[in-house]
Amino acid sequence: MNFDVEKIREDFPLLQRTVYNKPLIYLDNAATNQKPRQVLQRLADYYQSENSNIHRGTHKLSIQATTAYEQARQSVARFINAPAAEQIIFTKGTTESINLVATTFGERFVEAGDEILITYMEHHSNIVPWQLMCGRRGATLRVADITQDGVLDLDDFKRKLTTKTKLVAFAHVSNTLGTINPAKELVKLAHDAGARVLIDGAQAVAHLPVDVQALDCDFYCFSAHKIYGPMGNGVLYGKKEILEELPPYQGGGEMISEVTFGKTTFNELPFRFEAGTPNVAGALGLEAALHYIQSVGAEEMHQYENELLLYATEKLSAIPGLTIYGNSPEKTGVVTFNLAGIHSYDAGTLLDKFGIAVRTGHMCTQPLTEFYGVPGFIRASFSMYNTRQEVDALADAIMRSREMLL
Amino acid sequence: METISEKENTIVEEFEIYDDWLDKYNYLIEMGKDLPMIDEKHKVKQNLITGCQSSVWLHAEYRDGRIYFFADSDAVITKGIVNLLIRVLSGQTPQAIIDADLDFIDKIGLKEHLSPTRSNGLVSMIKQMKLYALAFKTKYELKTEN
Known part of the structure; x- marks a missing residue:
């Protein structure tokens, strides 16, 4: 080898x-893995010679930084085989990605009496955002059992997946048990039942090849810092037709198209979900980490x-x-x-x-x-x-x- | 009765003979195992101080102007430190407990166990011991002054 x-x-x-x-x-x-010098160097280079706010300036530096940031988005899209870069939303990390979906998907699609299905092996960050959302919407959070070996009980999963289920959320890989869930199969089952699917990929991206199109999931999230990249940057992938239907998450600069005091119209994907100045260095660091993995x-x-x-x-x-x-x-x-x-x-x-x-x-x-x-x-x-x-x-x-x- | 600082000095001297961490921890573990068990009737939820990692039960009694502490933990290293704290603070007056700075923990090189990230219940336990002292002082001592 x-x-x-x-x-x-x-x-x-x-x-x-x-x-x-x-x-x-x-x-x-x-919890977090260490960073190769290629990633550290990328962060230093950015702040030493490229630092500038993106998507606004007409000056050289801003144009360069914007180009680099959008290239990083493309690199991430390629890494998980997303159809288009606009389906990659940069976030603070997996937790924010899940909260973004819980909030916006909940507001748009979840009503009283609906259900969200998760599994017994989820990280708190794939439990609590759904609990909060269910509380707001009057929906119910259901939990699929696991076996003593820490494997998802597929029969129980199928039993709890009903016509009321609006969304299924599960870890691709369990952070405590290491279990790799049969993601593709679970997505298929959920879709057949009419539910959408979010996969928490925080523990998967560093250890498994991830292909969001093959998985056919509706959302996939991960954090840069668990795949040799910097802290404070993460990714939410979503299917375009769903992302387009979701209401805005946070309001601010960058996510708008036109603002008057009476009304605001919103920017297109993915910027609509990236309010405020993003973590540009973080995205470039993530890209460097992905390149490093490729080189290895x-x-x-x-x-x-x-x-x-x-x-x-x-x-x-x-x-x-x-x-x-x-x-x-x-x-x-x-x-x-x-x-x-x-x-x-x-x-x-x-x-x-x-x-x-x-x-x-x-x-x-x-x-x-x-x-x-x-x-x-x-x-x-x-x-x-x-x-x-x-x-x-x-x-x-x-x-x-x-x-x-x- | 020895004062808090006299008791602290004794413990610092006990630990001074160990220059190797292994010996120091062995001693601490032994002390954890030696901690007299708290009476089961005091091992109730209201006496439980939950940390993320380990938990501590703490019960306090006031007799003749002094406070006596009884405690237990589910982790033996935590218990060793609990034992040290009880040796120092149990049997002291409320005011002495309120004033204690407990820097002996630092001197014997175990300060890391009191860092918030450890979350073993010890920081909350010390806080709780001082709250007991304050409560007993208010209840028994300030009343007589009135």
């Missing part, structure tokens, strides 16, 4: 640092990550008293676990002292802690720059923490 992880690590300056005088082992990639080779990266996940699963399963949550045959990115008789906070505290960054707690999926009857989880999540040696160090540190705590 043509994938040189040591060479890739050299591109990530932060990986060179130490914590508590130990080399950092960064296994919190599902997305397919090779995915294959390497899958092998590393299998290795980690095997290695950690051998530790006495360790339970892994999420054993879907289709899985990517994370190993989430607990140690018998040990609180996740204690384990996380000691792992940190060994120089290992993992996530502990409810992972923004509190319903899953209730489902499994635990106060929290420990999650190791991987990126293309992680190594087998790091997995070995993790297993070793878990063993030593276990001895200390039991």
Whole structure:
């Protein structure tokens, strides 16, 4: 396999640092992953020589920045195979993308008595916006069950998908369980029932090829910072015919066509949903991240990550008293676990002292802690720059923490 | 009765012998395991301080001008720190508890456990201990002055 992880690590300056005088082992990639110098350089270049507000000035800098920003939009469209760049709306991140749809779709299409269907494994950001919207519209939020293995219960999903369902929202990949949902199948089922579909792709884009046309989803969202890009930038893809029917989200500059005190007419897609000065550097940083992935080779990266996940699963399963949550045959990115008789906070505290960054707690999926009857989880999540040696160090540190705590 | 700062100094000295973090945490974990269990009848929801990561139960009693604290946590490292806080504050007067700055936690290198991002219930527990002190002071001491 043509994938040189040591060479890739050299591109990530932060990986060179130490914590508590130990080399950092960064296994919190599902929270945010580190940035290659190509992305850092792009951000610096923008502010050093291109910074200007876009879509307004007639001056050289503004024209350049506008062109660069719109090119970034095209790069994103190509990355997820969107039919047109105007279907890519830049947001702050996945959370804002979901809130945008919940607010505008809710206002336009959801009425009292309607239902929104989500799954038991959703991140809080794919639960709470729908709850708020259902509260405003008098609609009901329904939740499709999962199995003990952390796989969506398809029968329950079908049962809860009815003629009342206006929209189905689910994670492409679960941030806690790593489960890859059968997105294409779920979209088909939802469409057959007359519902629209939003896919939360936050945990998917860095680990899976995403093709929104093949998926046929109505909305797809993700954050730049979980795919080697900067924080504060994200994407909402939508089908054109639906986006065109949605009312404006936030009001402000950029999103208007004509303003008088009596009436405002709104700009066309995608600008209608991008009120105010956007995060231009963020979009350019995201584009640089996507180019970086291309230069590494997305397919090779995915294959390497899958092998590393299998290795980690095997290695950690051998530790006495360790339970892994999420054993879907289709899985990517994370190993989430607990140690018998040990609180996740204690384990996380000691792992940190060994120089290992993992996530502990409810992972923004509190319903899953209730489902499994635990106060929290420990999650190791991987990126293309992680190594087998790091997995070995993790297993070793878990063993030593276990001895200390039991 | 030792004062709060005398008790703090004793704990700082106890920790000074450990230069390795592993030993320090081993000691802390042992102290967590040693914490006398709170009476089950006090392990009720109104005594529960929920953090994102771990939770603490805290019960307080006022006897003869002094406050006695009883606590527990679901995480053993949190419990170790809870034990230290109880050693320092339990049996003190309300005013001494209100005035305590508790910088010994910093001196023994465990300040990170009191950072808001840890969300282990400890910051809220200290706040709650001081609120108890204030409440008991108001209830028992200011009344007699009237």
